[in-house]
Amino acid sequence: MFMRKSKALVVMLTAAMLLVGALGAAASGEIPSGPIKIGFAVPMSGTATSLAPDAGINAQIAVEYINKYEGGILGRPVQAFIYDTKGDPQTTVDVFGKLIENDGVEAVLGCLSSSTGLAIAPRVENRWKIPTLLLEATTMQMFTTAVPNPKYVYRIGPDDVMQSITHVKAVLENKPDLKTIALGAPDYEWGHDVVNSFIKILAQFRPDVEVVYTFFHPFGEASPNFTAYITELMQRKPDVYVGYSWGTDGVAWHNQAKAMGLYGRIPLVFDVFAGTAKGQLAEEGVLAETRAGNAMFPPHELGYPNAKHAPMILERVGALPTYGMGVHMLTGMLYLKAAYEKVYALTGQYPTPEQVATALDGLSIIGPCGITSMINHQSTAPGMAVGKMHQREDGLWVMEDLLIVPDYMRFVPPWMTVDEFIETLGKIQ
Amino acid sequence: MLAIENLTVSYGTEIAVKNVSLTVSGEVVCLCGRNGSGKSTLLKAVAGIVGIDSGRILLDGRDVVDLPLHRRLEAGIGYVPEDRKLFSEMTVRENVEVARIGAKAAGREVMDVDQFLPELARFYDRKSKLLSGGQQKMVSIARAIVASPQVLLFDELLEGLAQAMCYKICDAVKGLKAEGKDILCAESSLDKASLYADRVIWLEQGKIVAMGTPDEIKSQMMEHIRKMPADRKLPQGEA
Amino acid sequence: MLSTCLRYVLNSLPVVSYVILLSFSYSFILYICGRVSLTFAGIYLVGAYATVSLGMALMGNNMSFAGFIGILLLACLLGAAMLVASYLCFERFLKTDVHRMVATSSLLVASRGLVKVIWGTTPVTYSAPFLSMGVSEIAGNIVPNYYLFMLAVALLLMLALSYFLNRTCWGMRFRASSLDGERTMAQACGVNQNVVTLMTFAIAGVLAGLAGGLYAPIAGAAYGSEGNALLLAALSVIIGGVGSIGGAVLAAFIVGIARAVAAIKMPVLELAVPFIIASITLMLRPFGLWGKEFRY
Numbered sequence: 026m027f028m029r030k031s032k033a034l035v036v037m038l039t040a041a042m043l044l045v046g047a048l049g050a051a052a053s054g055e056i057p058s059g060p061i062k063i064g065f066a067v068p069m070s071g072t073a074t075s076l077a078p079d080a081g082i083n084a085q086i087a088v089e090y091i092n093k094y095e096g097g098i099l100g101r102p103v104q105a106f107i108y109d110t111k112g113d114p115q116t117t118v119d120v121f122g123k124l125i126e127n128d129g130v131e132a133v134l135g136c137l138s139s140s141t142g143l144a145i146a147p148r149v150e151n152r153w154k155i156p157t158l159l160l161e162a163t164t165m166q167m168f169t170t171a172v173p174n175p176k177y178v179y180r181i182g183p184d185d186v187m188q189s190i191t192h193v194k195a196v197l198e199n200k201p202d203l204k205t206i207a208l209g210a211p212d213y214e215w216g217h218d219v220v221n222s223f224i225k226i227l228a229q230f231r232p233d234v235e236v237v238y239t240f241f242h243p244f245g246e247a248s249p250n251f252t253a254y255i256t257e258l259m260q261r262k263p264d265v266y267v268g269y270s271w272g273t274d275g276v277a278w279h280n281q282a283k284a285m286g287l288y289g290r291i292p293l294v295f296d297v298f299a300g301t302a303k304g305q306l307a308e309e310g311v312l313a314e315t316r317a318g319n320a321m322f323p324p325h326e327l328g329y330p331n332a333k334h335a336p337m338i339l340e341r342v343g344a345l346p347t348y349g350m351g352v353h354m355l356t357g358m359l360y361l362k363a364a365y366e367k368v369y370a371l372t373g374q375y376p377t378p379e380q381v382a383t384a385l386d387g388l389s390i391i392g393p394c395g396i397t398s399m400i401n402h403q404s405t406a407p408g409m410a411v412g413k414m415h416q417r418e419d420g421l422w423v424m425e426d427l428l429i430v431p432d433y434m435r436f437v438p439p440w441m442t443v444d445e446f447i448e449t450l451g452k453i454q
Numbered sequence: 455m456l457a458i459e460n461l462t463v464s465y466g467t468e469i470a471v472k473n474v475s476l477t478v479s480g481e482v483v484c485l486c487g488r489n490g491s492g493k494s495t496l497l498k499a500v501a502g503i504v505g506i507d508s509g510r511i512l513l514d515g516r517d518v519v520d521l522p523l524h525r526r527l528e529a530g531i532g533y534v535p536e537d538r539k540l541f542s543e544m545t546v547r548e549n550v551e552v553a554r555i556g557a558k559a560a561g562r563e564v565m566d567v568d569q570f571l572p573e574l575a576r577f578y579d580r581k582s583k584l585l586s587g588g589q590q591k592m593v594s595i596a597r598a599i600v601a602s603p604q605v606l607l608f609d610e611l612l613e614g615l616a617q618a619m620c621y622k623i624c625d626a627v628k629g630l631k632a633e634g635k636d637i638l639c640a641e642s643s644l645d646k647a648s649l650y651a652d653r654v655i656w657l658e659q660g661k662i663v664a665m666g667t668p669d670e671i672k673s674q675m676m677e678h679i680r681k682m683p684a685d686r687k688l689p690q691g692e693a
Numbered sequence: 694m695l696s697t698c699l700r701y702v703l704n705s706l707p708v709v710s711y712v713i714l715l716s717f718s719y720s721f722i723l724y725i726c727g728r729v730s731l732t733f734a735g736i737y738l739v740g741a742y743a744t745v746s747l748g749m750a751l752m753g754n755n756m757s758f759a760g761f762i763g764i765l766l767l768a769c770l771l772g773a774a775m776l777v778a779s780y781l782c783f784e785r786f787l788k789t790d791v792h793r794m795v796a797t798s799s800l801l802v803a804s805r806g807l808v809k810v811i812w813g814t815t816p817v818t819y820s821a822p823f824l825s826m827g828v829s830e831i832a833g834n835i836v837p838n839y840y841l842f843m844l845a846v847a848l849l850l851m852l853a854l855s856y857f858l859n860r861t862c863w864g865m866r867f868r869a870s871s872l873d874g875e876r877t878m879a880q881a882c883g884v885n886q887n888v889v890t891l892m893t894f895a896i897a898g899v900l901a902g903l904a905g906g907l908y909a910p911i912a913g914a915a916y917g918s919e920g921n922a923l924l925l926a927a928l929s930v931i932i933g934g935v936g937s938i939g940g941a942v943l944a945a946f947i948v949g950i951a952r953a954v955a956a957i958k959m960p961v962l963e964l965a966v967p968f969i970i971a972s973i974t975l976m977l978r979p980f981g982l983w984g985k986e987f988r989y
Contacts, residue, residue: 070814070916212960242956243964248711248908248918250949252704253956256834273816277912280820284837284911286828305818305913503877523880533881541872541879544865552869555862556883597882 056375060104061097063088063361064124065354066117066135066145067160069109079342081107083351084134086337091358094333098362099369106130112137114144121145125153131378132156134357137350139164139215142180146172153177155378156364156385158357160350163188164215165443168402177382179360181353181404183435185215186443188314188409189222190435190450192297193230195312195411195428196265200293203264205237209254210269212241219269229451237261242274249277255285266291271298279306299414300424307414307422315410315424334393356392360399363390401439405432455479456500456605456636461509463492463499463660470495472660473509478605478636482627484651485640486671492660493640494536497607500638501533502526513605527553528560532598536609536640538590540597542583546574549582550596557601565602570626571595588619595626606630608639612646624650644672696832703836704956705949710843711908712945713851715922716929717938718900724936725871725893729790731797732779733901734923735804739775740768740905741914742812748819748910756821765906772902773895775804780894801919808916818913843907848942850900855938867893871936924967931971934984943983 067080088105097103106128110117117136124130132155136142142162149157150172159167161182172178183191196203208223210216224236238261240254251270258266266287270278275298288294288308299306299313307313338351364384368376376384389398398405412424437446456478463471471492476483485493498504500511502523511518518529526533541549550567557564568575571592577585582593591611598606611627612620627650631637641647647654648668656664656671664674718733747764779800787793826838858864869879870889880886904922905914912918929948933940948967955963962969974982 070809240956241960245917246921246964248912248915248921250705250708250912250952252707252840253701253953256700256704257957259835273913273915273918276816276818276915280818280823280911280913281837283820284823284828284839285835305816501881503881523877524883524885527881527883535878539873539878541869543872544868548865548868552865552879552884553882555865560883601883 056099056101056369059101061099061101062104062106062128062130063358064121064128064130064133064135065105065107066110066120066124066133066141067107067350068112068137070111080137080350081109082341083338083354086334086341086351087354087358090334090337090355091362095359095362098365099375103358110135110137110141112141114140117141118144118148121148121153125155130155132158132361132381134158134160134354136160136162138162139167142167143171146175146178149177150175154382156361156382158360160353160357164218175402177378179385179399179402179404181357181360183409184403184437185218185222186226186437186446187435189219189226190447191409191411191430192223192267192295192314193226194430194434196227196267196293196295197230198428199295199312200265203231203234203293205235205261205263206265206267207238207258207261207263208236208267208269209240209242209258211244211271211274213244216241216244216269223267226447226450229447237263242270242278245273249274251278251281252285255282255287259285259287259290263291265293265295267295267297269297271301275301275306279308283308295411300422307416309414309416311414312411313414313424315412315427352393356390356397356404359390359392360385360388360404363388400436403436405436409435455512455514456638457510457512458496458500459510459512461496461499461511462507463495463504464507465495465504470660471499474657474660474662475509476655476662476665478638480631480634480636481652482631482637482639482650483653483655484647484668485638485655485657486642486644486647487657489642490659491657493642493657494609495660496657497533497609497638497640500605501531501607503533524556525560527556527601527603528562530562530601530604531607532601532603532605533607534591534594534598534609534611536613538587538594540582540590540593542581544582545579546582546585546593546596547578549593550600553597553600560601562601565600567596567600570599570629573622588615588623591615591619591623592626595623599630604636606635606637608637610641611639612641612643612649620646620649644668644675648672696834699832700834701950701953701957703831703834703840705946705953706836706840706844707908707911708952709945709949710840710847711904712925712929712948713847713941714900714904714907715926716933716944717851717854717941718897718904719926720930720933720935720937720941721900722893722897723930725867726890727871727876728784728787729793729797730780730784730894730897731794731923732776732784732800732804733897734919734926735801735807736772736775736898736901737905737922738808738914738916738919739804740772740902741909741918742808742817742905743771743902744768744906744909745817745819745914746812748821749817752821754821756825758822758826761822765903768902768906769899770902772900772905773898776894776898776901777891780891784894785890801923805916805919812914812916814916816913816915818909820910820913823910839910846903846907850903851938851942854896858938863892928967928971930981932967932974932981934978934981937981937983940981940983944981 065084067084069081084105084107088103091097092102106124108120110120121133124133136145136159139162142159143166146167154177157178159178159180162180163182163184165185167180168175208220210220220239227234238258242251242254243249282288288311295312296306297314299308299311300315334355364381365376367384368380385399386402387399389396410427410429412427414422415425416422437443459475461471461474474496485496487493495504499506502521506519513529518526521529554564574592574596577589582590611623627637651668654666654668654671655662664671715737722728722730744764747767751764752760783800784797787796823839826842828835828837858868866884867889869882870876870884870886873879876886929944932947933944947970951966951970952963955966
């Protein structure tokens with residue numbers, strides 16, 4: 026009798042436990058209440074701020090946009106944790122640790138310079154294992170040597186080759202009869218990379234063009250004097266000058282080149298960063314790069330998708346989103362939202378970080394500047410274009426005559442090496 | 455007249471001058487004593503270079519203790535430091551000129567230096583660092599007297615000088631005394647003090663132990679040595 | 694050949710003028726007061742930002758030369774006031790060189806902080822004075838007139854200082870203070886050391902503020918440029934010698950021209966050149982090319 030009673034008790038207890046377990050399992054399928062925490066590790070002080078001024082405000086705007094116009098992520102409002110990386114690798118690592126370990130964010134967006142991206146990518150893959158969207162960090166080493174088989178790390182900004190191909194195409198388009206060219210860049214790894222890559226790609230398209238002068242000026246030296254380079258450049262009289270000076274260097278270069286009359290003496294000047302630093306480097310008629318698509322032209326006036334984003338930035342920052350930083354952030358947020366929704370639709374459960382990371386690859390979204398896809402952890406970065414600087418009557422600097430190089434012309438497909446791709450491009454031409 | 459009353463000066467816990475009182479009136483008084491007996495410190499205290507713990511320094515009845523260093527010249531105090539401390543990269547003329555400008559700014563009468571140091575005129579335009587020790591001493595004296603101070607403080611005036619130069623400087627000092635200046639000096643050698651001093655004050659460990667004319671002090675010192683226990687006298691054969 | 698040499702000289706002019714003012718600001722305090730003070734580099738930064746802000750606020754696009762001179766004067770006054778204030782509130786309590794070194798470098802960080810709070814970290818630029826002055830052609834070389842203006846201001850100021858030091862009563866008192874190891878004999882000669890020190894800090898502040906103000910239209914005001922200012926000033930003082938006006942001018946020309954030549958002939962060395970020259974100078978003439986044996 027006693028035995029039977031106890032048996033019944035065991036059966037009942039087991040049934041109860043199973044029921045609780047089943048309920049628990051059902052509960053994991055529900056979307057947690059409360060906000061979803063997303064981290065931003067962006068430079069808010071240091072040299073990099075001249076490329077991405079007001080990065081912190083841009084992060085806030087991206088989050089506000091998602092909450093206000095997109096209804097958050099899976100209905101959860103986004104709560105942003107925004108920290109200053111100072112553009113410095115060690116600080117970036119510290120900031121990531123703080124975001125992931127202390128604040129418990131579910132994903133991180135960040136990194137402008139390649140050095141910061143290279144510092145955190147291996148740590149994310151091996152230790153933190155949460156979806157990480159690099160805003161720039163354009164170095165080719167990222168997915169070749171730093172994290173060759175990435176799972177959690179993605180990149181929104183274009184890589185160096187995409188950039189150089191766009192630049193070469195823009196120069197040839199704007200000055201088809203060029204015979205000579207000169208290039209100048211800041212003296213550090215990236216500066217040398219872009220100049221070499223430009224020369225290599227140009228040689229594929231137009232082997233007859235002579236590079237008459239290349240120089241690498243001191244990088245980030247405060248109070249720079251570029252007069253010597255400018256004088257030498259004017260002596261060599263190239264048809265086109267392509268310059269990669271940015272930040273404080275860019276300001277000094279622009280002022281000094283303008284005072285010495287460089288812009289009037291060289292038929293075509295392509296100041297890649299002329300659209301950055303809130304228009305301080307802008308010069309009428311000079312070519313400039315748009316990066317993520319709307320650096321200096323008003324996308325809301327051109328009927329671009331997500332057109333509410335640019336006015337929000339214009340209102341808060343007083344200039345259009347320079348260097349596309351704000352665009353990168355919004356693009357990243359839209360990618361994340363799409364990934365969460367994709368996992369939830371497939372499994373009916375709230376996604377784990379691993380699932381989000383897996384879901385990001387192959388996604389296509391409508392970004393601030395059109396459809397963009399994440400292929401092999403690299404976003405195709407639509408609308409990366411080159412245009413001519415022009416100051417409108419209302420004082421706003423914009424870009425005109427945009428040249429948009431299509432994805433297939435600049436996106437290295439996963440089955441090709443960079444060199445093979447560049448060679449193929451030359452043959453197509 | 456310079457009157458020092460109960461002057462005590464210390465460097466941290468080390469007391470350098472203990473409760474010293476003396477007066478100098480139209481005469482040359484020389485402080486003598488061994489190294490560290492407090493002679494230089496006493497002069498520096500009067501010049502305003504070191505601060506004092508207690509006591510008074512009266513110049514014609516006016517207490518100058520609270521005057522900062524740069525206003526002692528205005529009060530009528532001239533100081534010649536032991537190591538001369540000339541403005542080495544400046545010419546002799548400029549060295550004297552600095553003090554002359556200071557005197558004029560302070561509203562003091564300017565003294566004709568050449569009257570006491572006629573030799574100086576020969577090297578007015580030379581850089582002071584190129585001069586010999588004796589010549590530098592002269593420049594230092596000239597710099598101190600150009601503001602026609604009532605009190606002159608000379609630290610180790612004849613130290614390391616050749617005989618001929620000693621006499622020249624002594625003449626200058628006597629000339630200044632004749633002008634009615636109150637002159638307070640410090641010399642470690644009693645012999646040198648006797649060349650120009652009217653009175654000698656012997657200091658030991660910051661206290662006055664003897665006072666009198668140079669000859670009196672000399673004989674007192676001999677007496678003192680004679681009274682010493684035999685084992686402290688010089689050994690036989692070495693005298 | 695002559696034209697090429699002239700080109701190097703003309704290219705170096707902005708650096709020359711800037712280094713003259715900055716290095717003499719540093720060495721003037723070191724020479725007259727015997728005090729190491731690194732605060733001048735912070736003043737340089739403030740001078741640059743103040744000039745840009747005042748230029749934008751007071752003149753905007755309606756640039757006038759007199760207005761710009763007025764703004765430079767304001768930057769000088771601000772520099773003088775800040776350096777004097779830093780001495781009165783802070784530096785005069787520092788008794789040893791180690792103290793001064795450590796404490797004034799923290800003052801430098803503080804002035805960076807001030808700039809960050811007021812202006813942020815994005816570089817700002819006000820290039821109207823630079824651009825509106827036009828260019829001249831000298832023997833086939835283009836040189837912005839602003840460079841010539843900068844050099845003229847720097848040299849005139851040095852001449853004025855030289856006149857002040859060597860020909861005036863107060864200048865003589867300054868020199869006497871500088872040559873007096875413990876700074877007692879100058880005071881015994883009636884020189885009020887406090888006044889001399891305050892005037893020295895004020896003059897150094899004027900020079901540093903002016904260096905920032907004059908360079909800002911060329912390169913913008915950039916957060917972080919004070920480090921470079923400090924380095925170039927220190928190296929130039931090593932090359933030229935402490936307290937020597939001739940030395941400051943000579944060192945500035947050497948550093949400026951060497952860098953302009955290196956930029957074209959051997960770009961790798963451009964930044965290293967001042968260090969190399971300073972090292973060689975130290976080996977051959979430890980007190981600098983024009984310096985006197987310096988003791989304090």
